[in-house]
């Protein structure tokens with residue numbers, strides 16, 4: 463399966479000390495496969511893989527991080543970055559109303575998304591007017607009207623005898639006159655990309671001069687999202703997209719295609735038929751979905767957990783929140799060992815260069831004791847040192863299991879908690895309290 467082969471690819475990088483043109487091939491092949499399986503379009507996959515390759519080869523592999531792990535990290539990060547990094551908000555212009563034009567194929571979910579957005583805006587205290595400009599399907603106006611009454615949002619319609627651009631322009635007029643702050647224009651799609659639809663979109667665009675043109679894309683169309691996006695962006699010009707039907711089993715590859723081809727962000731996702739089923743788009747979550755939540759993602763996470771020099775920012779956060787636990791401690795121990803002696807490391811810390819060898823030696827012995835004790839802890843105890851603090855029977859078990867006395871254990875735990883506090887203070891910029899030196 464996918465995760466196994468991904469793992470193989472990473473294994474291929476194992477034993478290598480850097481990522482190079484020579485050894486990266488199999489790993490890139492797996493990325494390509496993962497993306498194609500997620501329905502990212504081929505041209506986008508090719509480009510993405512080439513970029514990841516370049517970044518991975520150029521990436522600095524920090525001492526102690528295995529190239530395979532670094533590679534996985536580069537892939538995920540690149541995916542997140544390509545999809546826009548963060549959630550992009552909806553336009554909200556000062557000269558009201560903000561005009562949002564919905565575009566897309568028939569059945570993509572435009573009418574539903576129009577109502578979803580109106581409700582979303584309402585929740586934010588904005589007041590939207592929806593315009594029914596799909597004049598081709600008799601039921602379309604009724605559909606929007608029904609949705610509007612469900613969520614108590616006004617719908618503007620002029621029947622189906624006028625041109626969509628005339629209806630849209632009249633809707634804008636009404637919104638201006640009556641103090642609506644947002645105009646949502648629902649339009650007619652077609653079963654496929656055709657010039658009639660595009661021309662019509664261009665005319666509506668000219669009539670209302672929208673601040674947003676949102677392309678509504680059914681995530682189930684997979685690879686075709688690329689062509690669709692290209693066509694709409696070239697002819698009409700989009701400012702963003704709504705990716706619908708992600709409650710189904712599509713892997714979301716369309717998201718990558720849309721962003722890569724138009725350069726415009728996905729702003730929302732549709733996750734159900736109900737009018738509440740709209741969520742802001744989060745690149746990070748979509749990256750997980752594209753990589754395959756059950757397989758590759760867990761692998762990514764596993765690999766990241768194994769990274770022995772844990773992400774510096776994450777560590778710092780842990781320090782600040784004092785959530786640094788015994789597992790982190792073990793990671794740090796390994797790091798210390800790889801970097802040579804504790805003494806050497808301590809001397810690099812400003813203000814600690816006066817530490818004498820005796821202190822270092824006792825510190826090193828202390829660390830060895832702690833390591834043995836951690837070895838006797840359960841996973842829960844490692845991540846929640848409070849369990850040990852609260853229950854003497856646990857402390858006793860760990861002490862005896864690691865060849866120590868309960869008193870040794872008590873001291874280590876007390877020191878550990880002191881160290882947590884110390885780290886918290888140091889990382890919050892309060893300086894080193896009392897310069898206690900080593901824990902213990």
Ligand code: GDP
Pocket residue numbers: 566567568569570571572573574575651678706707708709710731732733734735739
């Ligand atoms: P339009 O032709 O682009 O206006 O598409 P509609 O808004 O009429 O939606 C077409 C069908 O897709 C309807 O049956 C909707 O209920 C359904 N639909 C729209 N968005 C979603 C979604 O996010 N999830 C699911 N499951 N169905 C959706």
Ligand code: MG
Pocket residue numbers: 572573574596602648649650
């Ligand atoms: Mg519709």
